[in-house]
Amino acid sequence: ETGVTQSPTHLIKTRGQQVTLRCSSQSGHNTVSWYQQALGQGPQFIFQYYREEENGRGNFPPRFSGLQFPNYSSELNVNALELDDSALYLCASSLQGRGTEAFFGQGTRLTVV
Amino acid sequence: AQKVTQAQTEISVVEKEDVTLDCVYETRDTTYYLFWYKQPPSGELVFLIRRNSFDEQNEISGRYSWNFQKSTSSFNFTITASQVVDSAVYFCALSERNRGSQGNLIFGKGTKLSVKP
Numbered sequence: 001e002t003g004v005t006q007s008p009t010h011l012i013k014t015r016g017q018q019v020t021l022r023c024s025s026q027s028g029h030n031t032v033s034w035y036q037q038a039l040g041q042g043p044q045f046i047f048q049y050y051r052e053e054e055n056g057r058g059n060f061p062p063r064f065s066g067l068q069f070p071n072y073s074s075e076l077n078v079n080a081l082e083l084d085d086s087a088l089y090l091c092a093s094s095l096q097g098r099g100t101e102a103f104f105g106q107g108t109r110l111t112v113v
Numbered sequence: 114a115q116k117v118t119q120a121q122t123e124i125s126v127v128e129k130e131d132v133t134l135d136c137v138y139e140t141r142d143t144t145y146y147l148f149w150y151k152q153p154p155s156g157e158l159v160f161l162i163r164r165n166s167f168d169e170q171n172e173i174s175g176r177y178s179w180n181f182q183k184s185t186s187s188f189n190f191t192i193t194a195s196q197v198v199d200s201a202v203y204f205c206a207l208s209e210r211n212r213g214s215q216g217n218l219i220f221g222k223g224t225k226l227s228v229k230p
Binding site (some may be wrong): 041043044048058088092101102103105109 | 117148150155156157158159160163204206217218219220221222223
């Protein structure tokens with residue numbers, strides 16, 4: 001086990017709704033990254049948080065937003081859900097720095113209907 | 114542009130066979146890091162190995178070995194004497210140095226390995 005925990009495990013939402021996903025990082029790690037993994041695809045980088053600020057973002061619209069808390073845990077918020085947002089959302093914790101390995105949680109499976 | 118290509122979508126082998134998973138990457142950076150992750154059906158990505166661009170030594174860890182060749186931009190992964198528990202999707206990933214988010218991983222599409230008894 002990596003020590004990275006995500007909640008909830010599964011979630012079903014209706015198109016247009018908003019959702020919040022949560023992640024507790026591994027002890028000692030100060031950086032949290034979020035990834036979206038569509039079925040049959042590799043994970044795609046959404047954004048990263050370090051010291052409670054967004055520290056880089058992938059090609060995702062502003063309706064994807066996040067927070068990092070003083071204890072390094074993090075939230076991913078998605079507004080105005082679309083059907084294409086259905087995916088596995090993975091949280092990864094790491095130490096800030098070049099090429100440090102990221103440890104992933106088990107993910108949240110989001111289904112938008 | 115940075116890119117990771119895993120040309121093999123699915124591989125099926127019989128237990129005890131050796132299997133190699135291919136990974137080819139593209140980057141303009143001279144300093145970068147390469148990773149392999151395993152994703153079992155449970156969904157969690159399990160870290161297997163990290164290699165930096167200055168270290169071309171091959172690595173062996175038990176039944177796993179990795180062959181890094183900068184000349185061909187490849188970082189291939191071999192499982193020797195495969196076992197049913199090796200069945201999973203394997204991802205190769207690239208992390209670059211000079212990005213706003215250090216540790217931003219670019220993943221390939223993955224190779225699904227099925228090991229049959």
